[in-house]
Amino acid sequence: MFTSTPLAGNGLAVIHDADALDDATMVSIARETAQSETTFVQTPTADGADYRNRIYTMVEEIRFAGHPSLGTAVAVARAAGVTEARYRQQTIAGVQPVEVELAGNVARASMLQEPAEFGEPIDPLPVLGALGLGPADAHPELPVQPVSTGIYHLMVPLRDRVALERMRPTLKRVEALEAKTSTMVLYPFVCEGPSDDERVHARGFFAERDHVLEDPATGSAAGPLCAYLHRHTGRTASTIAQGVEMGRPSRLETAIVGDRVQVAGDCVIVLEGELHL
Structure with missing residues (x-):
C-alpha cells in the first residue's frame, strides 16, 4: 500500500x-x-x-x-x-x-x-532521547504532540533530514513513551518548506514484543500529521515520503476536507x- x-x-x-x-x-x-x-x-x-x-x-x-x-x-x-x-x-x-x-x-x-483530536504538547527531550537524538535536533518552533484521527500517534517535528536519517530508537524508552502518552507510533518528521507543495519526510516507530519496528507507511499517522500541520502552520495538504530509509519507499497524500483529513x-x-x- x-x-x-x-x-x-x-x-x-x-x-x-x-x-x-x-x-x-x-x-x-x-x-x-x-x-x-x-x-x-x-x-x-x-x-x-x-x-x-x-x-x-x-x-x-x-x-x-x-x-x-x-x-x-x-x-x-x-x-x-x-x-x-x-x-x-x-x-x-x-x-x-x-x-x-x-x-x-x-x-x-x-x-x-x-475528526482530529489533539492531546497536550509534551517535553521534547525524552522523546528525542528515545529516538537516539539530542536537544539540537528538535524543531525550533513546533511542539511534540499526540494527535488522533482514529488512533493517537505522537507527532515529533525535527530540525532537518540529517536528524531523521540517523535515528536509533531504544526499545524501553519507546515503550515507556507510548505508554505514557497513550500513543501507538512515534512519528518523527521534517518539512522541506511551509507551502502545501513542499514534501514532508517521515518515519514511524513502534514497540512490539521485544524490539522496535519501523513502519514503511503509516496512514493512521499521516492523517494526524496533516491535521497537526494545518493547526500549527496553516498547511491544507501534505505529500509524505516514508519508508525511504528502510528501502520500501512510500508516498502518502493527505488533505484537509471539512472537519476531517483525507x-x-x-x-x-x-x-x-x-x-x-
Whole structure:
C-alpha cells in the first residue's frame, strides 16, 4: 500500500469471509502472515456500514490503521469484480468513507479519517532521547504532540533530514513513551518548506514484543500529521515520503476536507490465494 511498485510500500494481508474466525485464530493468522497488520473482512454490525474491517497486528487487534483500511477496500472491490467503488467501512474507531479505483493489479484508494483530536504538547527531550537524538535536533518552533484521527500517534517535528536519517530508537524508552502518552507510533518528521507543495519526510516507530519496528507507511499517522500541520502552520495538504530509509519507499497524500483529513495513495496487488485451516 502507498506505492504502485511491487514489493515497495507497506505490505498487507487481507482475509475475506472471516465471520467464523475467533479472536485467537485471527491473531494466529496475523502472526503467520508476518505483516505489520493483517485484516479480516466480516459482516458489518454498524448501521450504514458496507463491511466490518478487523485490523490485527501480530499481537492484538487495534482500533484503526491507515494502510489496512485502504488496502482492505481495494481487496473488497477486487473480490466484487468492480473497477470503482465507494464504501463505508466499519472499524472500532467508527465508520469511515473509502473510495477505490482499480486498473488491473494497480489501484488508488482514499479515505476520510475521523475528526482530529489533539492531546497536550509534551517535553521534547525524552522523546528525542528515545529516538537516539539530542536537544539540537528538535524543531525550533513546533511542539511534540499526540494527535488522533482514529488512533493517537505522537507527532515529533525535527530540525532537518540529517536528524531523521540517523535515528536509533531504544526499545524501553519507546515503550515507556507510548505508554505514557497513550500513543501507538512515534512519528518523527521534517518539512522541506511551509507551502502545501513542499514534501514532508517521515518515519514511524513502534514497540512490539521485544524490539522496535519501523513502519514503511503509516496512514493512521499521516492523517494526524496533516491535521497537526494545518493547526500549527496553516498547511491544507501534505505529500509524505516514508519508508525511504528502510528501502520500501512510500508516498502518502493527505488533505484537509471539512472537519476531517483525507488520506490517499496507490496500491499494487502482488499475491492472491486461499487460506486452509
